[in-house]
Amino acid sequence: MPTDSQLQSALQQVIEPNLGRSLGELKMLAGVRQDGGIAHVTIDLPTPAFPGRDRIAAAVEQAIRGQFPDVSGVDVQFTASVRGKNTGGSIGLRCKNVVAVGSGKGGVGKSTVAASLAFGLKELGCKVGLMDADVYGPSIPHMTGVDREQPMATKIQKPDGSTADRIIPIEVDGLKVMSMGFFLKPDQAVIWRGPLLHRAITQFLADTEWGELDYLIIDLPPGTGDVSLTLSQLLGLAGAIVVCTPQKVALLDAVKAVSMYNQVKIPLLGIVENMTGEIFGRGGAKAKAEELGIPFLGEIPIDASVRIQADAGQIGSLFAADSPVRPQLLHICEQAALEIARQFVEAPALPSLEIL
Structure with missing residues (x-):
């Protein structure tokens, strides 16, 4: 032996x-x-x-x-043992990996993908938070069925003995959620310039009592605006995921989003093709990912259940055993987590071998 x-x-x-x-x-x-x-x-x-x-x-x-x-x-x-950059310590964020989900344009299902990624990683056993940074059109509260909730405030004691105000995020089946939508009336519009936007994003990251997270998924506004720049200045993201639909018109804007992330030094984890099927075609995002030399994380079919469950505030049910899109969504979650892990294959965070 x-x-x-x-x-x-x-x-x-x-x-x-x-x-x-x-x-x-x-x-x-x-x-x-x-x-x-x-x-x-x-x-x-x-x-x-x-x-x-x-x-x-x-x-x-x-x-x-x-x-x-x-x-x-x-x-x-x-x-x-989840490893990550752990870059939020300077602002009080205890999260191993912060992941931004963006798109070059609106209407491609970016928020749906962000919420699905958060619920899927939770389903796979991770500690996850979901932050809605789309302050102009916050849809995460509705998708998760907590649009009538309002976060509570609390005080915590700091190591030096002083106290600090914290916002308690809303929990949905163990998923911690924060959004500007919790603080707005249903018909209220947000009309802000860049400095106010920067302040809100900073507060959501630094003043929310997220606890310890493996992943914080951030749903960005569509396009190439201030939020991505703010995030790149505040902390080092594990990476960004670009969402697009298969047709060429959407891919043109997705390429601009990829260019933006490259300019602000945010790693590209990959591209997700949403609404794949007869209406918009198939394979455009995969081909573009290969052309750009970035990972293709998977595709989500244009299935009515996705729209129905999001409208009903039950997007987490897309991971139910009988959900027709569960396999595709879990595949995307696994591939995203794999790409994050790929960045740390030489890091010393994992335990060394022990002869038992």
């Missing part, structure tokens, strides 16, 4: 299928031990939303059985 050290050495060289790096390089081996002829292996993933666990387990088992035929069984278990 192999020793624990021999198993360790063999598994360090196994290539993780998604990132194309060895488990040793990725620091994903959390524990290895042999007991009664059975090899017990613990893999620590960089996010609960990491895809392809079956493929990782198969690669581990193949490596062990190929080198140690005397092993009678292989037991692979998974844990997850």
Whole structure:
């Protein structure tokens, strides 16, 4: 029978299928031990939303059985330790990854994708917040069914003994939500210049009691305006996702959004194609992503259930077992989390190998 050290050495060289790096390089081996002829292996993933666990387990088992035929069984278990930039500490934000969701133009379903990404990552086991930064047209409160709610205020004690005011976000099935829509009347318009907009975004980030989050999803206003610049100045984002529909007219504006993120040094996590189907066509966003050399995260079909559930304030139900779009939405969430994790494959945040 192999020793624990021999198993360790063999598994360090196994290539993780998604990132194309060895488990040793990725620091994903959390524990290895042999007991009664059975090899017990613990893999620590960089996010609960990491895809392809079956493929990782198969690669581990193949490596062990190929080198140690005397092993009678292989037991692979998974844990997850989310890693991220953690750049919000200077403004009191305890979030490992802040993700902006934007578009080059309105009407492409950007808010739908942002809300779906937040609910999907929560479904996959992550701690998630959803911030509606589209102050001119906040739709997140309605989509999540809490448009009649109003956040409460509280005071917290700071380490130096002083107190600070905090806003308590609205919770929807464990998802923390903040939006300008909570502070507006239904027919009230927001008419602000840049400085007021900057102040509101800063307050939503710094003065909201988000708690500890793995991901904070920010729904941006459409186009290339002040909010993205404000975010880039306040904290280092894990990245941005661009939403567009398949037709060329929408793709023209999506390219401008990509250019904006490049200029303000926000990493591009990828493009999502929304409303894929007979009406708008299919594949335009994927082709444009390949042309620009950025990831294509997936497509959402133009299915009536998406519109119906968003209008009813039940967008989280798109992840119900019988939802026709659940597989596509979960795929997008996994691919987005994978792209974030890809940025940190050499970071030392994950635990080192321990021989149990």
